[in-house]
Amino acid sequence: MLEILVSIFIVIGGIFTFIGSLALVKMPDFYMRLHGPTKATTLGVGSILIASAIYFSIKDSGITIHEILITIFLFITAPVSAHLLSKAALHIKTKEIERTKNRH
Numbered sequence: 001m002l003e004i005l006v007s008i009f010i011v012i013g014g015i016f017t018f019i020g021s022l023a024l025v026k027m028p029d030f031y032m033r034l035h036g037p038t039k040a041t042t043l044g045v046g047s048i049l050i051a052s053a054i055y056f057s058i059k060d061s062g063i064t065i066h067e068i069l070i071t072i073f074l075f076i077t078a079p080v081s082a083h084l085l086s087k088a089a090l091h092i093k094t095k096e097i098e099r100t101k102n103r104h
Helices: 002-026 034-060 066-091
Strands: none
Touching: 002 034, 002 066
């Protein structure tokens, strides 16, 4: 049962990470590309870290602090870095497509 649960989290994490990476490549401008790595990839890596925490907590019969610290660091730094990147892009007037301009 443990292997099935861990496998589900790994597959979900892999799917989210792949979708985030694909969005980074396929989106037409910088502002739309920002969503892929900050949202989908964060969820993907978070799911993989949850799978790792579950597996090593059961295997070593104790709570692993490494995965928890990495997850906290990831969920704190990803939104902050995305915000700073978008502010810098606005400051240097990065070119955007018409669809993005209409959503402001």
